[in-house]
Amino acid sequence: MFEKYFSERIKNTPSSFIREILKVTQNSEIISFAGGLPNPISFPQEALKVSMNRIADKYGAKIYQYSTTMGLDSLRQYIVDRYKRIWGMNITIDNVIITTGSQQALDLLGKIFINEGDNVMVEKPSYLGLLQSFCMFRANFVQTKLNDDGLDLEDLKNTLKTYKPKAAYLIPNFQNPTGLTYTQENRKKVFDLIKDEDMILIQDDPYGELRFEDGERIPYIGMNESEKNVYLGSFSKIVTPGMRLGYIIANKEIIKMAETAKQASDLHSNIFGQYLISDYLYNNDLDAHIAKIKKLYKSQAAAMVKSMEDNFPKEIKFTHPKGGMFTWVTLKEGSDVLKLFDKAIAKKVAFVPGHPFYVKPDKVNTLRLNYTNADEKTIETGIKRLAEALGEI
Amino acid sequence: MFEKYFSERIKNTPSSFIREILKVTQNSEIISFAGGLPNPISFPQEALKVSMNRIADKYGAKIYQYSTTMGLDSLRQYIVDRYKRIWGMNITIDNVIITTGSQQALDLLGKIFINEGDNVMVEKPSYLGLLQSFCMFRANFVQTKLNDDGLDLEDLKNTLKTYKPKAAYLIPNFQNPTGLTYTQENRKKVFDLIKDEDMILIQDDPYGELRFEDGERIPYIGMNESEKNVYLGSFSKIVTPGMRLGYIIANKEIIKMAETAKQASDLHSNIFGQYLISDYLYNNDLDAHIAKIKKLYKSQAAAMVKSMEDNFPKEIKFTHPKGGMFTWVTLKEGSDVLKLFDKAIAKKVAFVPGHPFYVKPDKVNTLRLNYTNADEKTIETGIKRLAEALGEI
Numbered sequence: 001m002f003e004k005y006f007s008e009r010i011k012n013t014p015s016s017f018i019r020e021i022l023k024v025t026q027n028s029e030i031i032s033f034a035g036g037l038p039n040p041i042s043f044p045q046e047a048l049k050v051s052m053n054r055i056a057d058k059y060g061a062k063i064y065q066y067s068t069t070m071g072l073d074s075l076r077q078y079i080v081d082r083y084k085r086i087w088g089m090n091i092t093i094d095n096v097i098i099t100t101g102s103q104q105a106l107d108l109l110g111k112i113f114i115n116e117g118d119n120v121m122v123e124k125p126s127y128l129g130l131l132q133s134f135c136m137f138r139a140n141f142v143q144t145k146l147n148d149d150g151l152d153l154e155d156l157k158n159t160l161k162t163y164k165p166k167a168a169y170l171i172p173n174f175q176n177p178t179g180l181t182y183t184q185e186n187r188k189k190v191f192d193l194i195k196d197e198d199m200i201l202i203q204d205d206p207y208g209e210l211r212f213e214d215g216e217r218i219p220y221i222g223m224n225e226s227e228k229n230v231y232l233g234s235f236s237k238i239v240t241p242g243m244r245l246g247y248i249i250a251n252k253e254i255i256k257m258a259e260t261a262k263q264a265s266d267l268h269s270n271i272f273g274q275y276l277i278s279d280y281l282y283n284n285d286l287d288a289h290i291a292k293i294k295k296l297y298k299s300q301a302a303a304m305v306k307s308m309e310d311n312f313p314k315e316i317k318f319t320h321p322k323g324g325m326f327t328w329v330t331l332k333e334g335s336d337v338l339k340l341f342d343k344a345i346a347k348k349v350a351f352v353p354g355h356p357f358y359v360k361p362d363k364v365n366t367l368r369l370n371y372t373n374a375d376e377k378t379i380e381t382g383i384k385r386l387a388e389a390l391g392e393i
Numbered sequence: 394m395f396e397k398y399f400s401e402r403i404k405n406t407p408s409s410f411i412r413e414i415l416k417v418t419q420n421s422e423i424i425s426f427a428g429g430l431p432n433p434i435s436f437p438q439e440a441l442k443v444s445m446n447r448i449a450d451k452y453g454a455k456i457y458q459y460s461t462t463m464g465l466d467s468l469r470q471y472i473v474d475r476y477k478r479i480w481g482m483n484i485t486i487d488n489v490i491i492t493t494g495s496q497q498a499l500d501l502l503g504k505i506f507i508n509e510g511d512n513v514m515v516e517k518p519s520y521l522g523l524l525q526s527f528c529m530f531r532a533n534f535v536q537t538k539l540n541d542d543g544l545d546l547e548d549l550k551n552t553l554k555t556y557k558p559k560a561a562y563l564i565p566n567f568q569n570p571t572g573l574t575y576t577q578e579n580r581k582k583v584f585d586l587i588k589d590e591d592m593i594l595i596q597d598d599p600y601g602e603l604r605f606e607d608g609e610r611i612p613y614i615g616m617n618e619s620e621k622n623v624y625l626g627s628f629s630k631i632v633t634p635g636m637r638l639g640y641i642i643a644n645k646e647i648i649k650m651a652e653t654a655k656q657a658s659d660l661h662s663n664i665f666g667q668y669l670i671s672d673y674l675y676n677n678d679l680d681a682h683i684a685k686i687k688k689l690y691k692s693q694a695a696a697m698v699k700s701m702e703d704n705f706p707k708e709i710k711f712t713h714p715k716g717g718m719f720t721w722v723t724l725k726e727g728s729d730v731l732k733l734f735d736k737a738i739a740k741k742v743a744f745v746p747g748h749p750f751y752v753k754p755d756k757v758n759t760l761r762l763n764y765t766n767a768d769e770k771t772i773e774t775g776i777k778r779l780a781e782a783l784g785e786i
Contacts, residue, residue: 001620002646005559005593007530010505010650013657040454048457049449056442061433064441064633100493100637100659107658111529112403116509132657136504137400166398200398227394240457242664244493253395257403264406264525265500266493270663271635 013135014356021350031382032350036176036325037373039300042293043240044284051279055272063275069262070255071098071247072274078281079233079247087223094252097259100269102206102234102246104262106133109230111261112254113167113200114139121159121168123151125328125357125366127176127204130169141359146178148319150186156193167200172221173208174324177357177368181322184218191222204232206246207324209290212298227251235277237325238290243273296372297325303376304369304383311387318369325372331365335393340367343389349382406528407749414743424775425743426762429569429718432693433766435686436633437677444672448665456668462655463648464491464640465667471674472626472640480616487645490652493662495599495627495639497655499526502623504654505647506560506593507532514552514561516544518721518750518759520569520597523562534752539571541712543579549586560593565614566601567717570750570761574715577611584615597625599639600717602683605691620644628670630718631683636666689765690718696769697762697776704780711762718765724758728786733760736782742775 021034055063070076076093083089099105106129114120114137122130124143131141142163145152150172159165172182182190194201203220211217222229234246248258262268301321308318308329317330329351331337337353344351354366371379414427448456463469469486476482492498499522507513507530515523517536524534535556538545543565552558565575575583587594596613604610615622627639641651655661694714701711701722710723722744724730730746737743747759764772 002644002650004591005506005621006650007504007506007508009508010654013653035459037459040458043454043457045449045453045457049446052445052449053442056438056445060438061436064436064438064635065433066428066430066629066634100663103657104659111400113398113400115400115402129657129660136654136657198397228398236459241459242457244659244661244663251395257395257399260406261403261529264496264522264529265658266497266637267522268637270493270637270666272666272669273663276665 009136009138012138013132021352028348030345030348030350031374031378031385033369033371033374033382034350034352035373036370038237038241038293038325039296039372042296044280044289047280047284048240048276051276051283055275055279059275063272065271067268067271067274069259069268071096071269072271072278074282075274075278076247078278079249083249086217087219089224089249091249095249095255097248097255097262098269098274099246099248099262100266101236101241101244102204102232103129103133104244104265104269105232105246105248106130107136107265108248108258108261109202110134110137110139111265112257118167119163119165121163121165121199122359123170123175125177125354126169127171128356130204131356131359134169143359146175146180148180150180150182151190153189153193156190160193160197164197165199167202168194169202169204170221171204173205173218174210174321174326176207176324177326177352177354178328179319179321179324179326180328181218182221187218187221191225195222195226200228200230201226202230202232206232206234206237209238210294210297210325211323212294212301213322230254238286238293239277239280243270243277245269245273245277294323300371300374300376300379301327303379304371307380307383311384313390316390325370327369327371329367329369331367333365334363335365337364337367339393340389343392344386347385347389349385349389351386402529402531405531406525414745421741423738423741423743424767424771424778426764426767426775427743427745428766429763430766431630431634431686431718432689435689437673437682440677441633441669441673444669444676448668448672452668456665458664460661460664460667462652462661464489464662465664465671467675468667468671469640471671472642476642479610480612482617482642484642488642488648490641490648490655491662491667492639492641492655493659494629494634494637495597495625496522496526497637497658497662498625498639498641499523500529500658501641501651501654502595503527503530503532504658505650511560512556512558514556514558515752516563516568518570518747519562520564521749523597524749524752536752539568539573541573543573543575544583546582546586549583553586553590557590558592560595561587562595562597563614564597566598566611567603567714567719569600569717570719570745570747571721572712572714572717572719573721574611575614580611580614584618588615588619593621593623594619595623595625599625599627599630602631603687603690603718604716605687605694606715623647631679631686632670632673636663636670638662638666638670687716693764693767693769693772694720696772697764700773700776704777706783709783718763720762720764722760722762724760726758727756728758730757730760732786733782736785737779740778740782742778742782744779
C-alpha cells in the first residue's frame with residue numbers, strides 16, 4: 001500500500017541476498033557456509049571484560065555521553081600509529097574518521113562522491129555490500145574482470161577508456177567474495193594505468209591482517225603516491241564486529257566532507273565501543289591476538305580446500321585462499337547454481353550463490369563459501385553434503 | 394582540490410552549525426547553552442556497569458558477533474510492550490526497527506521516501522538534524538508556522554494545498570528548538586486537515602518522556618488512526634546517548650524497506666549496546682529513573698526562566714518549557730542574533746543562533762538555549778552574561 005510513497009532509490013535496491021539466506025539458515029540443522037561471520041572463539045572476551053570495567057571506572061559519564069563526529073582521538077591515534085609503522089603513511093588523526101562499521105564508510109563515500117548515474121568501477125565479482133550501498137545513490141556500476149593475480153589489465157584499460165569512472169572500489173587483499181589477492185606486480189601495473197585518471201580509488205581492506213603465512217605484506221595500490229586514494233579498515237575481523245567500528249583514511253578535505261555526511265547519518269559512532277576498543281588496543285598485543293586468529297583460519301581454510309579436493313568432481317574449480325574468510329567455487333560452464341542451492345539446502349548445507357556479487361547476474365555458475373565460522377569436522381561434513389548435491393545437478 | 398569529485402548533494406549540505414559551535418566551546422571557560430547534551434549525572438552508571446558484566450557472563454560471544462539488521466528481539470519487545478501499555482498501540486516487533494540513534498532513523502526515512510525535489514513539510518523552526526539529513530536526499534522543504542499551541546492551521550491549509558507534501562516531519566512534544574508542545578485540540582485539528590492527504594506523517598519524539606509535571610500524556614497526532622504514521626523514539630535522553638540507539642515504529646511494509654536501507658547503511662546497530670540497554674531496561678525501573686531526570690531538568694528549566702525574567706529586557710520573549718531540554722528566545726524585531734552571538738562569546742557564554750533551524754535563514758532574531766547540561770548556579774551566571782550582551786546590541 002505504500003508503493004507510491006517509496007523512493008526510486010529504495011525500489012531499485014535489492015534486499016541483501018545473504019542476510020535473507022542467513023534468516024533461512026538460523027536456528028536449524030543446516031551447516032552454513034553462507035555468512036561472513038568471524039569465529040566467535042576469536043573474540044578476546046576476557047580482555048574486553050577487563051577493558052569495559054576499566055573504562056567505566058576511569059572515564060565515568062564520558063563513555064555514555066554524546067561525542068564528536070570524527071571519533072575518539074585515542075582510537076584515531078592508534079590507527080595513525082599502526083599505519084605509520086606498517087606502511088610509512090604520512091598521516092595524522094585529521095586523516096582518519098571512525099565509522100559505524102566499514103558498511104557506513106561505504107554509505108558515507110557514496111554520499112559524498114556519487115551523483116545519480118556516475119560511473120563506478122568495481123571488480124567482477126564485487127562485494128555485495130558496496131553494490132547495495134552505492135545503489136542507494138544510483139551509481140552506474142562497471143565491472144572489471146578479476147583474475148587470480150588481480151585486475152585484468154586489458155579489461156581495465158577498456159573500462160577506463162570507455163566509461164571514465166569517477167571512482168573505483170577494489171578489495172586488493174583476500175577479496176570478498178573470491179578470496180583472491182592482487183600480486184605486487186599487478187598492483188603496480190594497475191596504478192600505472194589509473195594514476196593520471198580523474199578517479200577516486202577506494203581500497204577496502206577488512207581482511208588484509210588475516211594473511212595466513214607470515215612474511216612481507218604487499219603495499220596498497222599507489223600507496224603514498226596518490227592523494228586520490230581512500231583506504232578503509234575495520235576492527236570487525238580482528239577484534240569484534242558487534243561494536244560496528246571501522247574507519248576511513250584519506251586526504252583531510254575528503255575526511256571533512258565525510259564528517260558532514262556522518263553528522264547527517266548518525267551524529268557519531270557509539271562512544272562506549274570506541275572507548276572499549278581503544279582501551280583494549282592500548283593494553284593488549286593486537287598482533288599476538290591476530291596471530292591466533294590466523295592460525296585458526298588457516299587450518300579451517302586448509303580443511304575446506306582439502307575436503308573439496310577429496311570430494312568435488314574434478315571439473316569444479318575453486319580458489320586457494322592465502323588469507324581472509326572465503327573461497328570461490330566455479331561450477332561447470334552452463335551449470336545453474338540456484339539449482340545447486342536448492343539441492344544443498346535439502347541436504348542441510350548453505351552457501352551464497354554468486355548472483356549478488358554481479359551487477360548483471362544472468363547465468364551464474366559461481367558461489368561463495370565461508371570457512372571461518374565452523375570447525376574442521378563440521379567443514380568436512382558440510383563439504384561432503386555439498387559434493388552430494390553437486391552429483392545431483 | 395577534490396571539488397570536482399564531490400557530489401551535488403554534499404556540496405549543498407551544510408556542516409552542522411551546532412557541532413561547529415560545540416568545537417569552539419569545548420575546553421574553554423565558556424558557559425555553553427548551545428549543545429543538546431543530557432546532564433551526565435542522569436546516566437545510570439552503576440546499573441549499567443552491573444548490566445555489562447551480567448551480559449558478558451550470560452551471553453558470551455553473542456554480544457560481540459554480527460547480528461540482525463532489525464535489532465535485538467528483546468529490545469524491540471520492550472519497546473512494543475511500552476507503547477502498548479502507554480498508548481494502546483496494536484503493534485508487534487515487526488513494526489519496530491532499531492536504529493543507530495534517531496539521527497539514523499531520519500537518514501533511513503530519507504532514503505526510503507525522498508526523491509530529489511519531493512516536498513517535505515517541517516515546522517518553522519525545525520530540527521536542524523532533519524534538515525541536514527533530508528538535504529542529503531535533496532528534499533524541497535516547506536516550513537509551516539509553529540505557534541504556542543502547535544501548528545498554525547491556516548498556514549498548514551495553505552501548505553497542503555500549494556505544495557501537496559509527500560511527507561511531514563513534526564516534533565509534537567517539547568519541540569527542538571522551541572520547547573513548544575502541541576495541545577490536544579491542535580493535534581486533532583491538524584489530523585483532520587491531513588488525514589485524507591497522500592502524506593507520510595513522521596512524528597519524532599525524543600523528549601516526550603521528559604514532561605515535568607505528572608499527569609495525562611497527550612496522544613500523538615492521529616495515533617492508532619493512520620497507517621501512514623511513522624513514530625521515532627530514542628534511548629538517548631532517558632538512558633544514554635553514547636550507545637546511539639533509537640527506533641522507528643511504523644507499518645510493517647515501511648519497516649521492511651527501512652531494513653533494506655539499513656543493511657546498506659551500517660548492517661546493524663552495535664549489538665553490545667543493544668544487549669546492554671535491554672538488560673538495563675528489564676532489570677531496572679525506567680519510569681523511576683525518568684522521574685529523577687524530570688525533577689532535575691524541571692529545576693534547571695525553572696532556574697533559566699527565572700533568570701531570564703529577572704535579567705532580560707522586557708521586550709525579549711522566550712518560551713516557558715513544560716518539558717524537554719530547550720527554550721527559544723525571540724529578540725526585538727530587526728535585531729541581529731549573530732551580532733549578539735559575537736558579544737556573548739566575548740562574555741564567555743554560548744547559544745545556537747536560530748539560523749540552522751530555518752530553511753531560508755535571512756534576518757534571524759531568534760536563538761536556542763539548552764538548560765539540561767549546567768547546574769542552576771551556572772545557568773544564572775550564564776544568563777546574566779547573556780543579558781549583558783543583550784545590552785550591547
